Amino acid sequence: MADFNLECSIEFSAPIENILKEKFPIWVAKEINPELFRKGVPEDKEGSRIVDWSIGTNKLNLLIEGSSYLRPHDALLRLRNYFAEKLGSERIGVRNIFGKRYTIFYSPTRKPLDKVEIKVPWVKSIDFDGKVFKIVLENLDAKCFEDRYIERILKRIEEKIGKQYVHGKAGLTQEIKRSEKRIDKYVMKKDMSEILEEIGWAKKFSLAGIWGFSPPFASLIRAIETLIIKKVIKPMKFEEILLPRLIPFDTEHKKGHLAIPNEIFWVCPPFSRESEYFDDFIDYVEITQEIPTEILKNKLDKPIAGLAYAQCEGFYQLFEKKVVDIDKPLRFFDRFGPTWRAEFGGVRGLERLDEFYRMELMYLGSPEFVKNTRDEILDRTVEIVDKIFDLEWKIEKTIPIYLEHAGKVEEEKEEFVKTYDLSILLPFETLSRKEKELEIASFHVHKDFYAERFKYKERKNRIVWTGCTGLGITRFAYVFLIRHGLDFNNWPLEIKKIIKKMPSSLKDFIVE
């Protein structure tokens, strides 16, 4: 058998049996196999060829064999055009093409370590015999061929094998730099989330990972924000933008987030704008004082958006299909509100939340501009954490999480570091994870990954890079309090100067 074997059919708009019975064998022998199916194929290579056929009233059934130089489905698309031309004068058109069964033998670049599955309706089976995949596809319509589903299935197999070679982030993480030891200086020796609730600085809501913050904690958050503006944003001339928090699906797709639906909160609108449509839900709540979320779920429409996960989703969208000029590079930042990650109730303390506050810095320009921007943000952030916060920290280079998100993880071979993580060492294991450290920021260069996915053009066709940095302000506040404790008087001067006077806590308003 050839590498590609397509059992398919062409359906015509009128009876064609007689014409084909007479002429088709000649066309195959004289025009199709030797010419049409060889065009563009190197002299010494196989293209495609029709090896068998049967003729019905309106329909031609074919078996096409081919190689990767001309795959049978591309040959079939050519054949459709061929017939359109050939039969146009007879006023007969091609109504449809259809692939009943497509058997493909494919040698992967790397040997799979585990079973490879592609769960789409057209894939009947994928088997590996130790050297070659046998892939059987079924029920392929014209769209499958035209929209390159076949090529993407083969590419997806390669991606899934690539993923099998990657053993999580940990294996690819490597320490780059570390401060001197300082943990002894930390005022708090254990997590203080509960204490913060007791003293009325924070309030846990009934949903895991959702908290509210009262004036003292809010002041600290805003003071850290102000400090970052002073030390990073202003000197580096970042301009503020306001990015959406409901991310439409097209943006999610290009951002690569549809590869991590299991980590995102999805937003469903009500199915109807009419209150009456919800009468049974509303009446049930009013009568029983219980909340039948199952009834509500059935009254919701399909999801229309994801809740912002990366914060920068909208940034790339701003320039989709636009022509930019890397001689006018740009630096934007966003602090429009929280972002969200579905942590599945595995969140206990304030250090890991489902809803949290972060400042996101984004940059676009030449490779050098983007790399330098990222590196300078890193330096300036470390300066804050080291000099003002006086924390014990480390920098690691790690796997670019944005590639993982896009389902495009691969082993990193290049020297160039795409992602740095900045973590703070803690004197205890965090409540939510068994680790004595907390990542508070990560600093990315995407190279042209998003420029490609969002189809940026450059004025002179030069390469456009992008990058982003997320500074986790809620976590900055958390590690700050661990280091300096809850007594405002003992806090670093730089922070005290910003806050000036500590506001009242919730506790001051509540008698008991």
Added chain:
Amino acid sequence: MADFNLECSIEFSAPIENILKEKFPIWVAKEINPELFRKGVPEDKEGSRIVDWSIGTNKLNLLIEGSSYLRPHDALLRLRNYFAEKLGSERIGVRNIFGKRYTIFYSPTRKPLDKVEIKVPWVKSIDFDGKVFKIVLENLDAKCFEDRYIERILKRIEEKIGKQYVHGKAGLTQEIKRSEKRIDKYVMKKDMSEILEEIGWAKKFSLAGIWGFSPPFASLIRAIETLIIKKVIKPMKFEEILLPRLIPFDTEHKKGHLAIPNEIFWVCPPFSRESEYFDDFIDYVEITQEIPTEILKNKLDKPIAGLAYAQCEGFYQLFEKKVVDIDKPLRFFDRFGPTWRAEFGGVRGLERLDEFYRMELMYLGSPEFVKNTRDEILDRTVEIVDKIFDLEWKIEKTIPIYLEHAGKVEEEKEEFVKTYDLSILLPFETLSRKEKELEIASFHVHKDFYAERFKYKERKNRIVWTGCTGLGITRFAYVFLIRHGLDFNNWPLEIKKIIKKMPSSLKDFIVE
């Protein structure tokens, strides 16, 4: 027939036929009807009474008639205790009580204008004969009686009739004050949403009502925020808090938002945290480059939260079941990020969005404190709009939207104004609605509405009031631009002083 007629049964834990056949007629005649079912009922009124019964092996079937002085289901609950006591020595317990059919005749306070329906599983029918409702309930278990479903069904009927008397907000709105005419001064004579996109100040996303904002617009938003902080927040000593944007169901319920599920975006988490669970969705996206949101929907769990609609939801939650002291009243504000309303794609311009930015001011204290706070915010806000923005405005008193949300709309009879709306007059009809004005803020006093629903106590049992004011910053920016146009040089000095230098627009980075 009596007003309340309950066909019900009591199931016992052991055979009881013989005992009951002998004793039950005596108990009914001597103890139950004349004593147990009359306790607490006024001398001259009917209570409940057993009018018929039949005895099975383990089961007693009853017909109980009663009045609103002692309803049969409450009589039944008494009877359950009576039997527990009576039969305890025989080691027989009551296993279950069950209402097969409950026929209630109920005279409503006001005549219904339309059919009244209550869509819960227990309501078989509700008919009105012009004077009296005949309500038939079925299959009521102990929980229905214990948890007061019957009482709530009657209350709900009254609420639904009340709602029939309310003819929308418009009918209850009344103008209180209005500025002099100024529309002639407005620089823009029509909506400028499209223009803002053209000049790169704003960017429409693929989802209706979702926009991103580039540096010039973001600067204006922040400048307005700064101005409000200077003119309202600081002088009135409001303290910042950070409130959740994912509102858990228990908070939504007490806030009254479960009565408006049709206006809220609901948040569904992924059903599984395992990526593999989503393989078919992810593979489908990768192979087809299309997004099967139906597949995704089926992989989502029930909703766990609503997206913040009122912004102040979490505020009331902070004090749930707490003892407060109105001698220590409080003023908080939140600007943690956007809020959301499901506008059903009927949003075209920037004046009405699904995701928008608002500053929310909240206050809690004595009636006088709350009322004065609200009035002072109103005065200070009008001052900004009048003196600095130089806009044509009007103040209306209107129906408290928070009551509408809780499904508790009623005609307002009292003199005291619970809600003021501040609207700006426009020289054109907005893109999304046929009105030449835009509400930019509303100012509420809730009286003890939320204090009751969230069960606040007061140190000396005094009345606690709450209030809130939402200042729609995105709309402030919109009307500001309509009035003053897009040329920074022509803007009012107070705003120019805050912004200092206008940043670049998106357009400056995009060649085409």
